[in-house]
Amino acid sequence: MHMATTLTINGETKSFDAPPEMPLLWVLRDILGMTGTKFGCGIAQCGACTVHVDGKAVRSCVLPVSAVENRAITTIEAVGNTPSGAKVQKAWLEAEVIQCGYCQSGQIMSAAALLASTPKPDDSDIDAAMAGNICRCGTYVRIREAIKQAANGRQS
Amino acid sequence: MNAHHSISRRAALTGGLATGFLLAFHLPLRAAVNEPVQPEDKTDGKFAPNAFIRIDPEGATTLVMPQVEMGQGIYTAISMILAEELDADWSKLQLLHAPANEKLYGNPIFIIQATGGSTSVRAFWKPLREAGASARAMLVQAAAAQWGVDPASCTTSKGEVTHKASGRTVSYGALAAAAAGQTPPKAPTLKDPKDFVYIGQPFKRLDTPDKVNGKAVYGIDAIVPDMKFATLAQCPVFGGKVGKVDDRAAKKIPGVRKIVVLDDLVAVVGDHMWAAKKGLDALDIEWNEGPNAKINSKAIWDDLRAASAKDGVVAKSTGDIAKGLASGEKFEASFELPFLAHATMEPLNATVHCKPDSCEIWTGTQIMARVQSEAAKAAGLPVEKVIVNNHLLGGGFGRKLEPDMVVAAVRIAKQVDGPVKVVWTREEDIQHDVYRPVYRDTIAASLSGGKIVGWKYKITGAAIIARWLPPAFQKGIDIDAIDSATDVPYEIPNVHVEYVRAEPPAIPTGFWRGVGPNNNVFAVECFIDELARKAGKDPVEFRRGMLANQPRFLSVLNLAAEKANWGQPLPARVGRGVCLQPSFGTFIATVVEAEVDEQGEINLRRATSVVDTGIAVNPDTIVAQVEGGLIFGLTAALYGEITIEKGRVQQSNFNDYRMLRINQTPKIEVHVVKSGEAPGGIGETGTTAGPPALRNAIYAATGVALRRLPIDRKLLAAGRKA
Numbered sequence: 001m002h003m004a005t006t007l008t009i010n011g012e013t014k015s016f017d018a019p020p021e022m023p024l025l026w027v028l029r030d031i032l033g034m035t036g037t038k039f040g041c042g043i044a045q046c047g048a049c050t051v052h053v054d055g056k057a058v059r060s061c062v063l064p065v066s067a068v069e070n071r072a073i074t075t076i077e078a079v080g081n082t083p084s085g086a087k088v089q090k091a092w093l094e095a096e097v098i099q100c101g102y103c104q105s106g107q108i109m110s111a112a113a114l115l116a117s118t119p120k121p122d123d124s125d126i127d128a129a130m131a132g133n134i135c136r137c138g139t140y141v142r143i144r145e146a147i148k149q150a151a152n153g154r155q156s
Numbered sequence: 157m158n159a160h161h162s163i164s165r166r167a168a169l170t171g172g173l174a175t176g177f178l179l180a181f182h183l184p185l186r187a188a189v190n191e192p193v194q195p196e197d198k199t200d201g202k203f204a205p206n207a208f209i210r211i212d213p214e215g216a217t218t219l220v221m222p223q224v225e226m227g228q229g230i231y232t233a234i235s236m237i238l239a240e241e242l243d244a245d246w247s248k249l250q251l252l253h254a255p256a257n258e259k260l261y262g263n264p265i266f267i268i269q270a271t272g273g274s275t276s277v278r279a280f281w282k283p284l285r286e287a288g289a290s291a292r293a294m295l296v297q298a299a300a301a302q303w304g305v306d307p308a309s310c311t312t313s314k315g316e317v318t319h320k321a322s323g324r325t326v327s328y329g330a331l332a333a334a335a336a337g338q339t340p341p342k343a344p345t346l347k348d349p350k351d352f353v354y355i356g357q358p359f360k361r362l363d364t365p366d367k368v369n370g371k372a373v374y375g376i377d378a379i380v381p382d383m384k385f386a387t388l389a390q391c392p393v394f395g396g397k398v399g400k401v402d403d404r405a406a407k408k409i410p411g412v413r414k415i416v417v418l419d420d421l422v423a424v425v426g427d428h429m430w431a432a433k434k435g436l437d438a439l440d441i442e443w444n445e446g447p448n449a450k451i452n453s454k455a456i457w458d459d460l461r462a463a464s465a466k467d468g469v470v471a472k473s474t475g476d477i478a479k480g481l482a483s484g485e486k487f488e489a490s491f492e493l494p495f496l497a498h499a500t501m502e503p504l505n506a507t508v509h510c511k512p513d514s515c516e517i518w519t520g521t522q523i524m525a526r527v528q529s530e531a532a533k534a535a536g537l538p539v540e541k542v543i544v545n546n547h548l549l550g551g552g553f554g555r556k557l558e559p560d561m562v563v564a565a566v567r568i569a570k571q572v573d574g575p576v577k578v579v580w581t582r583e584e585d586i587q588h589d590v591y592r593p594v595y596r597d598t599i600a601a602s603l604s605g606g607k608i609v610g611w612k613y614k615i616t617g618a619a620i621i622a623r624w625l626p627p628a629f630q631k632g633i634d635i636d637a638i639d640s641a642t643d644v645p646y647e648i649p650n651v652h653v654e655y656v657r658a659e660p661p662a663i664p665t666g667f668w669r670g671v672g673p674n675n676n677v678f679a680v681e682c683f684i685d686e687l688a689r690k691a692g693k694d695p696v697e698f699r700r701g702m703l704a705n706q707p708r709f710l711s712v713l714n715l716a717a718e719k720a721n722w723g724q725p726l727p728a729r730v731g732r733g734v735c736l737q738p739s740f741g742t743f744i745a746t747v748v749e750a751e752v753d754e755q756g757e758i759n760l761r762r763a764t765s766v767v768d769t770g771i772a773v774n775p776d777t778i779v780a781q782v783e784g785g786l787i788f789g790l791t792a793a794l795y796g797e798i799t800i801e802k803g804r805v806q807q808s809n810f811n812d813y814r815m816l817r818i819n820q821t822p823k824i825e826v827h828v829v830k831s832g833e834a835p836g837g838i839g840e841t842g843t844t845a846g847p848p849a850l851r852n853a854i855y856a857a858t859g860v861a862l863r864r865l866p867i868d869r870k871l872l873a874a875g876r877k878a
Binding site for chain 2: 018019022023026027029030031033034035036037038039040041042043045046048057061067075076077079080085089092093096099100101102103105108127128130131132133134135136137138139140141142144
């Protein structure tokens with residue numbers, strides 16, 4: 001059958017059997033039971049499946065597990081342990097961004113990666129980092145507001 | 157408001173930590189359970205005076221949610237209404253999804269147990285207030301009896317009864333047993349709205365804390381021990397059947413466990429979604445496409461236009477329409493709206509465990525009881541042998557007012573030993589939706605002395621109500637299709653409204669956020685703008701002139717115009733458009749400001765809505781719903797169209813069924829007017845408002861009177877004749 005694959009997810013080592021081309025999304029959700037990362041489109045068009053690989057936001061629905069061995073993977077379940085992730089989560093609740101919430105794991109992961117690399121993003125930075133994340137409830141106005149709140153360090 | 161809230165049923169029942177969530181993250185799947193079996197709503201030892209309230213001896217107060225949470229914030233609003241009249245301690249609330257039970261949890265507007273049509277607060281406002289007030293009265297009676305005082309001398313606040321004169325206070329928890337023995341008042345006294353302490357305050361939502369950390373459990377996240385995963389392909393042609401299936405290659409895919417072939421669909425069951433998907437891709441399926449393989453959009457539109465030329469059933473007639481139309485200068489127009497898919501972010505799914513004598517389902521639905529009964533039919537079981545565990549919904553928008561996804565999953569699960577999670581790919585979700593129907597609305601109106609004196613309006617489209625709620629389909633009139641056409645706010649002396657039922661062949665149609673008002677408000681408000689121009693009047697001024705007896709409409713219109721800087725100069729090819737609508741019991745005026753570039757592409761600059769929705773239960777949620785609703789409607793106006801060719805839907809995913817994104821989102825301001833009137837509906841108002849306001853902004857910017865959605869950029873390029 002498959003070779004055992006080992007990944008480092010949220011600082012923990014996880015070993016499992018999976019085909020090397022299997023997207024990380026399905027490993028997280030269906031093998032490891034980490035359902036915070038969401039399936040939305042399967043073709044990297046909506047961003048619901050966004051996770052961090054070495055701190056960068058990537059779409060896990062098109063990311064083969066074989067490409068992320070020996071890389072640090074962070075998911076929504078642990079992004080709150082990073083300074084930018086914690087700021088974003090707090091700002092998201094303060095601005096009451098969320099409606100159905102299904103896309104918000106991905107939105108938060110994209111926003112946390114943005115703030116980690118660009119602590120004071122302007123509107124065009126926000127557009128560039130967040131345009132890959134669709135929200136069908138239409139929370140975009142509050143997402144922008146919350147990113148600015150998080151960047152302005154109300155957290156500390 | 158900062159206390160721990162949980163919507164886990166397990167947490168609600170154990171009154172403690174949501175251990176079910178934590179397990180899922182740290183144990184391998186086989187031991188993981190993301191959602192416990194739906195427990196019975198046990199009321200033993202609790203004060204449970206009605207279907208909505210349970211208070212245990214420790215004071216933990218469980219509120220049972222009769223409407224489902226799909227992002228609209230209803231769990232918080234329902235809790236606020238119940239807690240207000242109960243005088244509950246907000247920090248001790250726990251929420252429970254209601255089980256399937258039409259009798260206890262039926263929506264008073266629909267009768268059936270359904271969440272939709274922006275009805276939740278309107279329908280449950282009175283029953284929930286009465287439930288809370290009645291429970292409060294029984295707690296007071298119990299305390300008064302213990303103390304030997306007059307109940308009228310007791311007060312309540314934050315889960316306690318106080319007798320001020322004697323300085324005594326007792327908690328609701330301590331009264332639970334005694335209150336259970338009290339007789340409920342025949343007509344509980346409701347609070348005077350001026351005494352509200354929760355209602356009207358901008359409360360933080362109860363469902364959002366678990367949505368920032370991956371803990372919230374949607375239907376698609378349900379994990380049942382030993383479950384398999386499946387995905388499916390239905391015949392791409394509506395109504396078509398499976399012919400031959402060659403599964404030799406699919407069976408070789410690692411992780412594929414079973415191929416399920418039913419008459420109209422094929423599913424692959426595997427160890428995970430990836431195996432199931434690879435397996436499905438590897439199948440060689442020959443479909444018997446059947447008679448619908450010739451259907452295409454052009455023929456559907458030809459048929460709809462032909463139907464629209466016929467006379468319809470009269471839905472309203474006031475004054476003398478023939479005289480009205482003859483007494484001024486007459487203008488005519490027709491407006492057309494396309495099929496739309498819902499595209500909820502959470503693709504369709506249901507997890508099902510079928511056993512010989514029972515069936516258990518984990519999903520997120522807007523129609524609990526109907527899902528249960530339809531699943532029972534599909535499973536061949538009595539309805540009481542089917543358990544439906546509802547979850548948070550990753551968007552509903554009307555799609556989950558249908559049971560088809562659960563029925564398909566049950567039919568697949570019947571062929572599988574053990575539980576199976578069936579997940580639709582996005583492509584399957586978009587190509588097998590229950591679509592917002594195509595509509596064609598025709599209007600003839602006459603102008604005399606700058607006023608509309610005759611208004612003849614005809615709606616042509618599917619009768620969703622006839623299928624979905626047959627008792628409400630009376631005398632050939634679909635009350636949804638005509639919604640907002642028969643109650644246009646403007647004072648017009650001669651009005652005639654007709655409805656022509658026209659069902660598109662084979663394409664399933666259903667409710668889509670904004671429902672009937674989407675088509676009528678679009679046609680009405682677009683044509684009002686055209687008439688204003690014919691009359692030589694400013695669009696806001698023209699509307700004002702017909703609202704002398706409509707103070708709530710006039711006030712939102714005036715405030716929207718003021719907040720949106722109506723009338724102030726704009727650059728070339730930038731315009732403002734207004735929309736005023738009566739839909740869902742809410743008075744809302746919206747102004748959209750947009751720029752049309754030289755190529756005809758549209759830049760949304762700004763949207764302003766003023767909302768009078770009566771008593772605003774949770775004002776921040778009302779703002780959020782209008783913001784999001786506007787985006788939903790503007791998305792449809794800019795991009796939304798499902799087209800049919802050879803009996804198939806041509807769109808498949810977000811690359812060709814596009815959504816508005818953050819970089820295209822305008823600034824949005826929503827102003828909520830203070831009001832003491834009964835609450836209106838809010839979830840769909842913005843969706844209905846966005847498209848006509850945008851279209852009218854484009855009309856102002858370019859002079860082009862668009863009469864069809866989605867917006868055709870080719871008509872808007874610079875230099876084209878208006």
